[in-house]
Amino acid sequence: MIKSDYLVIGSGIAGLSFALKACRTGVVSLITKRKLFDSSTGKAQGGIACVTDKEDTFESHIEDTLIAGAGLCNKEIVEIAVRTAPERIKELIDMGMNFAKKSYKDSDSEFELGLEGGHSKRRVLHSGDITGEEIEKVLINNVKKAENINIFEEHMAVDLIVDKSNKCCGAYVYDEKNATVETFLAKIVVLACGGTGKVYLYTSNPDVATGDGIAMAYRAGADIANMEFIQFHPTCLYNPIAKSFLISEAVRGEGGILKNQKGEAFMEKYHPLKDLAPRDIVSRAIDTELKKHGDKFVYLDIRHRGEDFLVKRFPNIYEKCLFYGIDMARDMIPVVPAAHYCCGGVAVDKYAQTTIKNLFAIGENACNGLQGANRLASNSLLDGLVFSEYAYQKSKDMLKDISIDENVPEFVNEATGNGDPTTMLHKWEEVRRLMSNYVAIVRNDERLQMALKRIELIKDEVKNHFRDFKVSMELLEVKNIVEVAEIIIKSAMKRKESRGAHFNSDYPKKSSNIKDTIVAK
Ligand code: SIN
Numbered sequence: 001m002i003k004s005d006y007l008v009i010g011s012g013i014a015g016l017s018f019a020l021k022a023c024r025t026g027v028v029s030l031i032t033k034r035k036l037f038d039s040s041t042g043k044a045q046g047g048i049a050c051v052t053d054k055e056d057t058f059e060s061h062i063e064d065t066l067i068a069g070a071g072l073c074n075k076e077i078v079e080i081a082v083r084t085a086p087e088r089i090k091e092l093i094d095m096g097m098n099f100a101k102k103s104y105k106d107s108d109s110e111f112e113l114g115l116e117g118g119h120s121k122r123r124v125l126h127s128g129d130i131t132g133e134e135i136e137k138v139l140i141n142n143v144k145k146a147e148n149i150n151i152f153e154e155h156m157a158v159d160l161i162v163d164k165s166n167k168c169c170g171a172y173v174y175d176e177k178n179a180t181v182e183t184f185l186a187k188i189v190v191l192a193c194g195g196t197g198k199v200y201l202y203t204s205n206p207d208v209a210t211g212d213g214i215a216m217a218y219r220a221g222a223d224i225a226n227m228e229f230i231q232f233h234p235t236c237l238y239n240p241i242a243k244s245f246l247i248s249e250a251v252r253g254e255g256g257i258l259k260n261q262k263g264e265a266f267m268e269k270y271h272p273l274k275d276l277a278p279r280d281i282v283s284r285a286i287d288t289e290l291k292k293h294g295d296k297f298v299y300l301d302i303r304h305r306g307e308d309f310l311v312k313r314f315p316n317i318y319e320k321c322l323f324y325g326i327d328m329a330r331d332m333i334p335v336v337p338a339a340h341y342c343c344g345g346v347a348v349d350k351y352a353q354t355t356i357k358n359l360f361a362i363g364e365n366a367c368n369g370l371q372g373a374n375r376l377a378s379n380s381l382l383d384g385l386v387f388s389e390y391a392y393q394k395s396k397d398m399l400k401d402i403s404i405d406e407n408v409p410e411f412v413n414e415a416t417g418n419g420d421p422t423t424m425l426h427k428w429e430e431v432r433r434l435m436s437n438y439v440a441i442v443r444n445d446e447r448l449q450m451a452l453k454r455i456e457l458i459k460d461e462v463k464n465h466f467r468d469f470k471v472s473m474e475l476l477e478v479k480n481i482v483e484v485a486e487i488i489i490k491s492a493m494k495r496k497e498s499r500g501a502h503f504n505s506d507y508p509k510k511s512s513n514i515k516d517t518i519v520a521k
Pocket of ligand 1: 044045046047246247248249250376377378379380
């Protein structure tokens, strides 16, 4: 048994930020299923939205967030995120983060501010086009130096341990190197496992994004909210061998124009903000164009900004495109929408408390009301930063009243088979194809019904694998993506309207009855 005050599951911006605070008041076990760096944060290109310029206002950032969220944001949460953002950014800078600074003076912000879809002002702090990578490096450096944090890489949580009084006491954790399952006990358990992109065939997410936090919380009986709102990023590179490479929305912020394969700019037909409309609108517009013309991709054209600017502002994207034979300064970039962000998740209050005692959820696997039905660009890293602080403020005061409960059942898995890795891979592909065909940008009741029937069969098959085969990372991940796929389908079936990232062609309008979708076991 491994005991600590806090068990933090996940090593993106939310988990690392929480661990760095929590270690001031207790011992932290930080587990992550691959290496510390393997998280969606490390792949984030755009940046963090934060008001830093006198020309900009908190009210304007709040308003933009609410508009993108299509009526489903919790205004109190949005206010907290926007108004406390500058303090959290300062903490990051004090830890060593360098955001791009201006080399010229055109306003009072010292930062070079990016613009992305749905923002009425330039307000995105960035570090070129590798903002997440830089933040992740800074947080990891600090975590490695911290005294009270014990890091467990290649450890994947199997399930939460919840007692009869609905109190979370820890988690069973699979240690990949030793192929054993350990019991981790803790006073406070924090889910910071990131998103669900791997439930879909095309995603901007890294391989680790298999919805583990949401699936575990669901199995443990927590409320899960708004999972129908899977945000598709409009512009992932279309290339048969490029895996999940994002072309940042900041490229459109700097003048990139979407064009169909006839070379026609089409966004003006869909929204007055054209290429910088909120993401759900741009993704649906691309989907419509693709279907109308029978094409597989559209183009993003930023050639007019010239090589010097593009190399300086987007060094990573420029280089990556060149690697695939596309010179952004001379060629249009082929792009498609891809699953990018899960706006729903484990239902939490403003302190990140779930419906299970002593279990918190922060970052992408949580649903706190900041993102509503469609997240505003560059509000996701902000979510992790702000609500890890709120979770810490609440949980540190709870520590003294919680004792570690050692009287928990042992993990039982008597299976001896190793399973067939190819079967597992097929199962994985089957789910992802099913979700991409039936539960993606445009849905309807018939497709959702078909998807549910099929996913229930797959779920049964995976249950059998679990009974017959020894625990492995692959098996756990497949189990989680199937679980999350089922939750997404059930949530989508409950919402009889179209709002934000959820579009059902049988109910193409918004309903006047605005409410969250809750799914629980
Ligand atoms: C991007 O760079 O386009 C991604 C930013 C985000 O998802 O907020």
